[in-house]
Amino acid sequence: MVGEKSGKVTRFAVIPRDGIIIKLFSVIIAAYNVESYLDEALESLLNQNLNFTRYIEIIIVNDGSQDSTLLIANEWSVRYPNNIKVIDQENSGVSSARNAGLKIANGRYVNFMDGDDKLENNVLLEIKMFFERNANIKIAKIPLKLFEAKTGPHGLNKVFTKPEEIVNIEKSPNKIFAHIASTFILREVLINNRLNFEVGRKYGEDLALVAKLVENEKQFGLINNVYYMYRARNAADSAMDSSRSNPETYIPNAEMMIQLIQQHLHTDKKIDKWLQTLIMYDLAWKIKRNELPFEADEQWYEKYLEKVTDILQFIDDDVIDSQSHIKWIEKEAIKSIKYSGKWPDYKKISATQL
Template identity: 40%
Template sequence: MNYPYKFSIIIAVYNVEDYLRECIDSVVNQSLDFKENVQLILVDDGSSDNSLDIAEEYGKRYPENIVVLSQINQGQSTARNNGLKHAKGKYVNFLDSDDYLSANTLEVVYDFFEKHFNEVDVVAIPMMLFERVNMPHRLNAKFETTRVVNLEDEPNNPQLSSSSAFIKHESIKNYRFSTKLVNLEDALIINKIFMDKKRYGVVSNVEYFYRQRIDATSTVDLMKENKRYFTQRLTNFYVELADYCYEKEGSIPKFIQYLFAYDLQWLLKVDTLEVFDDEEELNEFWEVLNQVLDYINVDVICDNRYMEDDVRSFFVYLKNGSSKITKKQDNDIIISSQGQVLDELSKHYLYFDIVELNDGYMNFSGNLESCFPNEFISINLVRVEDGQSEVIGANYVEYNNPKRMTRKFLDTDWIYSYNFDVSIKEPSNNTTLSFEIEYDDGDFKNKTSPHISFRNNCGLSTSSA
C-alpha cells in the first residue's frame, strides 16, 4: 500500500498550553523533512486552556501536514482512536503532548524500519525523564545497541509505551485503545502486536523526552488515588491480555509474564487498600489479583532485572501464598516461601545516621531494615577492652518520618525499620567495638555480625531525607 507520509504522529491534547509548542516543534523541526514526510494529528480533548488555539495556529501554518480535531472531553484513549482514523502515514506514533522527540528520531527510526521491515512491526526508542527528575527510564537497559530483540530469546525486555514506540500502520489499523483503562492501554495494544512476530526493534541513538511534571499531575502520578487502578485495571489489562495469549497459542509467553511482573510491582507497593468502599470490593480485588499472580512463574519474579528488591520478596510471598521463618544449617535465620529465600538476617546492613563523640560519650544512632518483625530483634554494641567483653543493648526508637517506620505493601506489614540509639563512655585506644543483631522469636534464636554502612542523609525528621 502507498502512503502519502512516512509518519503519522498522533497527539492527544488536554490542557497543555505550557508544553504543547515544545512538543509540536520537536516534530516540525525533525531532520527528516516535515513537509515532505510527516503528518501531525492534534486531537484536542476538550481543553479549558489555550491548547486548542495553539493547535489551530500550527494547523494554519502547515495545512498540508497538520490535522486538528476537537472533541468533548472523553480521555486520551478516545482522542488517540479518533486521531488514528485520520492517519495516512506508513508508521504511526502517539507522542504525548507534554513530551518531545530528539531531532533525528524520525530519520533514524525510518531507516531502521526499512532495513528490518519484514522482521518487526514495532520500533522502540529510549526514554529520558526530565523536569522533576533527570535520568534515563528504568527500562532503558535494552537500548545498549540498536538491534532486533527476539522476545523468545530475550523475554525480559518489556515495552509498555506507544509514545516511545513507532508502529506499522498496517499492524495497528485494526486496533483501538481501550477506554476501560486508566493507563496501560498502550501496553495492551503493543503486546498484542508482539504476539505475531515476537520481535521488535530497539534504536539506541535517538531519545524520547518524557516529562515528569513538578506539579505531579501526570496520569501515572494520579492513578494510585483512583479505584480504577486496582481491580478494573487487573481485569482490563492483565486478564484481557492473558486471555488473548491463551486464545492465540494456549499459554502465556515468558515475555508477557515479564511484562506482567514488571508492571504489577508498582501495584504491590501500594501501602493501603483504603480506596475500597466495602469488604465485597476488597475481596473481589484479591480474587482477581490472585488470578493474575497465577499467570506469572516464580522464576520470572526472582530473575527479573527490572524488579525492585524491596518488593520482590513480597511478590514471591503473594505468589506462593505463605512464608515461614526457619534456621539454616549455619544457624542463620531466614524467611522462606516454598524453597525461595525471601530474607536472610546475616545479609543485612546496619545503617548509621550518627556516630559522634560528645561530652565524654560516644553516641551511635542508626537502623536495620528487614522483613523480620521488630519484636524479635535487638541490636547490641559489643565493647572489648583489656580482654574484658561487655554487651550493651541499644534502645529501640520510634520516629515520625514514614521512611523510618514499618512499610506496608497492600496493608501487609513487610519491611520493618528497627531504629536504635546507644551510648558508651568514650573508648580508649585499645578498645574494640562491634555490633551484633540478635534474633529470638521463642522458636529460633541466633546472633549475627552485620555489615556496617553510613547514610548521607539521616532521615530522622520529616525535613531531613
C-alpha cells in the same frame, strides 16, 4: 508510498494517494489540558533532522480540554495546513483520542506521542534509516529520557543493550516493554489487524495494545542512543500520576490483565514468558508499595487482593525476580501474595530473609 530498493536498503518515496500526499510519519497526539507543553512538543517535531514538509504529518486530537490546548493546536494548523490536522472531540479519554487520530492518519508509520513530551531532533531520521535497512521489521522502539522534575534515563531502558537490535520476543521475552508513545508502528499492521486502543480504560491502554502487536508480529527493533523525552511534571498531574492515586483505576487494570491472560492461555494453563514479563512490570508499580496512596474500604482491598492473587498464579517466580525496578523485599512480598493470598507483612518478610 513505495519502497525503492538500492542494494540491501529500501528507500521510501512519498507519492500521492487519491490526491493526498502520503507522509512517512503520522504523529498522533492525544491532547488534554496541555497548553503549557504543546508548543514544545510540536517544535520538537518541526525541528527534526528530516524534511518536515515532506515527511511528517501531525494529528492533534483535542480531547475536550478545558484550557487553551485547542486554540494552540488550531494556530499550528493554520501555520502548517499541509502537515498539521486538528480533531476536536468531547472528553472521551486518551484511547478514544488516539483511535480518532489513527482513522485519518496517512503516514506509513505511526507514533502516539503524548502532548507534554517531545522527541530529540534526530529521532525520526534514525527511525527512517532503521526501517530502510530492515524492511521486514514493522515495529521499532526507542529509549526514554526523563526531563523537568526528574532527569536521566528511564528504568525501562534496561532492555536496550546494543546500539541496534532485532528482538524475537519468543527468544528474548525479557526485552518486552510497554510504552506505546516511544514506539513506531507500520500503520498497515494496525489497520489490517484491526488493532486499536480499548476505549474507556483509564489506565493500561498501552499494555493491552502492545500485547496484541507482539502477538501478531513476534519481533521488533530496539534503537538505542536516540531518545523519547518523557516529561516528569513538576506538578504531579499527569495521567500516570493521577492513575496511581486513583482507586478506580486499580481493579479495572487488574481485570484487563486477567482478560489478557485468558486470551493468551495455552492448553497447559500457562502464558508465554513475554506476556508474564509485560504484565508483571505493570503490576509491580501498583503493588510494590506497602501503603497505597489513597484510602479505600475493606471490601475494595479484598476484591483487589483477589484479582492480584489470580494474576500472580500465572507469573513464574523467576519473572518476579527479574523485575529490576523493584527492591528484593518487594519481590518477596509479591511472591508472598502469590502463595498466601494475603497482603504481606514487610517486617516479617525482612526478618525471615536476614
